[in-house]
Amino acid sequence: MTDAAALASILAEPFMQRALVGGLLTGSLGGLLGSFAVLRQLSFFSDALGHSALLGITVGILLGINPTLVLIPFAVVFALLVHQLVQRSALPTDALLNIVYSSSLAAAVLALSLVETYRGGIQQLLFGDILGISWVDLGVIGGLLLVALLYLSLSLRAQVLLTLNTDLAGAMGVRSGWHRLAFIVLLAVVVAVSIKAVGVLLISAFVVIPACAGRLLSRRFPVYVVSSALLGGGCALVGLLGSGLTNLPSGPCVVMVQFLGFVVALVISQSTRRSPAVAGPGGRQILGGGPAAPEPH
Amino acid sequence: MRQPVLQVQDLSVERSGRLAVEGVTFALSPESDTALVGPNGAGKSTLVAALLGLVPRRSGAVEILGQPLGIDGQLPRAVRAQIAYVPQTLALQGRFPLTVAEFVGFGFDPPGLRLPWKDQRNRHVAVQQALQRTGCEELGQRLLSELSGGQLKRVLLAFCVVRPRQLLVLDEAQAGLDAPSNEQFQQLLFNLRRQEGWTVLQISHDLDMVRRSCDQVLCLNRRLRCSGSPDHALSPQSLNELYGPHMITYRHQHHD
Numbered sequence: 385m386t387d388a389a390a391l392a393s394i395l396a397e398p399f400m401q402r403a404l405v406g407g408l409l410t411g412s413l414g415g416l417l418g419s420f421a422v423l424r425q426l427s428f429f430s431d432a433l434g435h436s437a438l439l440g441i442t443v444g445i446l447l448g449i450n451p452t453l454v455l456i457p458f459a460v461v462f463a464l465l466v467h468q469l470v471q472r473s474a475l476p477t478d479a480l481l482n483i484v485y486s487s488s489l490a491a492a493v494l495a496l497s498l499v500e501t502y503r504g505g506i507q508q509l510l511f512g513d514i515l516g517i518s519w520v521d522l523g524v525i526g527g528l529l530l531v532a533l534l535y536l537s538l539s540l541r542a543q544v545l546l547t548l549n550t551d552l553a554g555a556m557g558v559r560s561g562w563h564r565l566a567f568i569v570l571l572a573v574v575v576a577v578s579i580k581a582v583g584v585l586l587i588s589a590f591v592v593i594p595a596c597a598g599r600l601l602s603r604r605f606p607v608y609v610v611s612s613a614l615l616g617g618g619c620a621l622v623g624l625l626g627s628g629l630t631n632l633p634s635g636p637c638v639v640m641v642q643f644l645g646f647v648v649a650l651v652i653s654q655s656t657r658r659s660p661a662v663a664g665p666g667g668r669q670i671l672g673g674g675p676a677a678p679e680p681h
Numbered sequence: 682m683r684q685p686v687l688q689v690q691d692l693s694v695e696r697s698g699r700l701a702v703e704g705v706t707f708a709l710s711p712e713s714d715t716a717l718v719g720p721n722g723a724g725k726s727t728l729v730a731a732l733l734g735l736v737p738r739r740s741g742a743v744e745i746l747g748q749p750l751g752i753d754g755q756l757p758r759a760v761r762a763q764i765a766y767v768p769q770t771l772a773l774q775g776r777f778p779l780t781v782a783e784f785v786g787f788g789f790d791p792p793g794l795r796l797p798w799k800d801q802r803n804r805h806v807a808v809q810q811a812l813q814r815t816g817c818e819e820l821g822q823r824l825l826s827e828l829s830g831g832q833l834k835r836v837l838l839a840f841c842v843v844r845p846r847q848l849l850v851l852d853e854a855q856a857g858l859d860a861p862s863n864e865q866f867q868q869l870l871f872n873l874r875r876q877e878g879w880t881v882l883q884i885s886h887d888l889d890m891v892r893r894s895c896d897q898v899l900c901l902n903r904r905l906r907c908s909g910s911p912d913h914a915l916s917p918q919s920l921n922e923l924y925g926p927h928m929i930t931y932r933h934q935h936h937d
Contacts, residue, residue: 423777537796537797538794538796539794540797541797544787547772548771548784548825549768549770549771549772550735551730551733551766551768552766554733554734554735555733555764555850556761556764556792557761557762557791557793598778599775599776599778603778603780603822603824604779604780604783605778605779606797608778
């Protein structure tokens with residue numbers, strides 16, 4: 385069978401069509417939230433949330449409740465508790481998050497060892513099963529994408545000022561505590577909803593890699609946010625198609641495509657900064673318009 | 682007599698479980714320039730944070746433009762929109778994808794949720810004027826994270842001047858500036874204050890600048906130790922009481 389015929393045959397499968405839509409939505413959602421999370425230095429937070437999700441799934445299995453139903457409230461409560469811990473503890477955030485995520489991962493694995501048979505299997509939890517995504521899942525992810533878009537558009541000023549300086553944001557009338565909490569809850573829900581498709585181990589890649597690539601390529605803030613979301617969605621599509629054609633696991637394929645996208649963005653950003661003929665004294669913008677940028681003094 | 686822009690009555694603030702500011706009372710008259718001085722750990726930043734409603738106060742009352750500041754920092758939006766703040770620095774780790782013009786535009790938008798493309802034309806005009814008035818015309822399309830310290834401080838003033846305001850609070854705005862940049866910044870601040878009619882409250886360690894520029898000085902070391910004109914509040918005796926006996930003061934003689 386030729387590649388084109390193989391591709392057509394894959395695309396004709398309903399499960400693959402759902403997986404592609406799911407990948408596009410999940411990737412875009414990860415890129416969108418990631419663009420803010422990376423600037424707010426919450427990358428590690430999303431990683432901790434992903435690992436703790438395994439504990440949420442295990443709790444669901446042990447209680448005999450559908451793990452997907454347990455996961456969202458578990459992730460939100462977990463995120464709020466960790467947020468409080470970070471706020472109140474005198475320890476560095478990265479050390480605290482490391483303690484939290486390794487402990488929750490260990491607790492989840494121990495608890496899972498008590499479950500004799502889990503239908504989904506640990507492999508599926510760790511690396512996701514985007515091919516098993518349902519229309520209901522797609523509806524939930526699509527709805528979440530709309531909510532995230534609306535909230536982040538309406539609160540763009542608040543999000544940027546909070547990132548730059550909390551006191552400046554507060555003085556300008558931004559309800560810092562409320563927005564910080566709202567963003568963390570949104571991130572927790574996005575991580576929880578995406579776990580089924582992406583898996584516990586790879587979820588942070590969906591949040592961090594497209595945003596970092598977008599950051600390297602953009603100069604204007606809206607362009608950065610949109611390009612991160614597009615890169616997230618686009619890499620997911622390409623990765624899934626590659627996975628379908630090569631019969632390799634879908635989640636890792638998507639992450640490898642994201643990584644290649646990041647490397648390309650890195651090369652482009654480095655080359656445009658180094659080339660004075662193209663870039664002017666200090667580099668030029670790649671996406672988003674505007675004149676060349678001189679070196680900082 | 683005109684109503685004070687800021688009135689503080691017997692204000693006490695706790696931070697990290699200890700009383701950082703105790704029983705402070707003062708008022709800022711319209712268009713005045715007041716410096717808040719004192720040693721490190723004296724409670725200056727805590728006092729400013731409490732005045733802006735960023736930290737709750739333990740007791741006392743604060744009124745801004747005649748409106749009481751709520752115990753958790755609540756202020757009517759119209760009053761909040763009259764306040765500008767210049768922090769010491771911004772968190773700009775690595776490459777931050779935000780241009781100067783975009784940042785100044787956020788200063789134009791009033792508090793509250795709104796779609797970013799609302800009022801875009803007026804915002805654009807206001808941003809261009811603010812950049813021009815602060816000598817930042819050339820910086821509009823530069824990334825905020827690419828600016829030098831002096832440029833960033835001018836951009837922060839553009840952020841303040843992009844819409845009319847009455848009260849400007851600066852938290853050690855000169856920190857990290859070399860002498861020429863500091864001089865330029867002070868001159869720009871002085872000019873804008875005159876043009877805009879700002880009432881200024883600035884935390885400063887630069888006592889020479891305070892002597893030259895400010896109308897009133899508040900000396901804080903948990904309590905308000907002294908206040909008044911620079912000549913009175915910064916006398917060697919007052920400074921010894923505020924900073925301790927090791928404080929040596931030099932007075933520059935200016936000849937016209």
